[in-house]
Amino acid sequence: MLSIRTITDEEIPIVEVKGELKAGNKTEIEEAIDSILTPGSRQLILDLTGITSLDVDETQVIIEAVHRSLGQGGRLALIVSEKDKENALREARVLDDPGVMIFPDVKEAMAYLGERKIDIA
Numbered sequence: 001m002l003s004i005r006t007i008t009d010e011e012i013p014i015v016e017v018k019g020e021l022k023a024g025n026k027t028e029i030e031e032a033i034d035s036i037l038t039p040g041s042r043q044l045i046l047d048l049t050g051i052t053s054l055d056v057d058e059t060q061v062i063i064e065a066v067h068r069s070l071g072q073g074g075r076l077a078l079i080v081s082e083k084d085k086e087n088a089l090r091e092a093r094v095l096d097d098p099g100v101m102i103f104p105d106v107k108e109a110m111a112y113l114g115e116r117k118i119d120i121a
Contacts, residue, residue, distance in 0.1 A: 003050075004028055006036040012043050012077075012113050014106060017062075018050030026061045033066060045109050047079040054085040059092040063100070075099045077109035 002025045007014040013036040017029065033044065046066065048054065066076050078094070080086045081104050094100055103109040 002028060004032045006032055008036055010045075010110065012045055012110060013037060013041065014045040014047060016047040016050060019052060021051050021054065021058045021061060023057065023061055026064060029062065042074045043077075043113050044074070045077045045079060045106060045113070047106060048085065049079055049081045049105075051085070054080075054088045056088055056092040059089050059094055063092075063094055063097075073099065075101070075113060077113055078102050079104070079106055079109060081105070 002017065002019040002021065005016040005018075007016065015029070015032050015036060033046075037044065044066065046062065048062070062078075066074075076097075076099055078089065078100065080089065080102055086102055089095065089102060095102065101109075101112070103112065
């Protein structure tokens with residue numbers, strides 16, 4: 001079962017995903033991201049520390065949902081605390097996108113993104 005929680009009381013919106021991630025969950029993730037982003041939002045923190053597993057196929061579910069929501073030029077901070085999940089993201093070439101970064105916790109992601117705000121023209 002998948003659980004998704006959105007946090008909007010921070011400077012940068014956060015989506016926490018917990019449980020079992022499957023290809024069928026893509027719509028749920030997209031809806032959560034869409035609901036939390038305001039017009040012009042260009043940054044998002046996606047906390048994956050609560051997911052039970054992450055393989056190459058599952059990473060695509062996440063990235064497709066985020067790209068659809070943030071569009072070109074946005075920044076995504078992925079929170080991953082386990083090496084095997086980080087390796088799956090690297091293997092799936094998620095980090096080839098210059099807007100995607102991995103952090104061990106929300107605090108570090110918030111500090112990094114907060115220092116590098118994107119101006120919306």
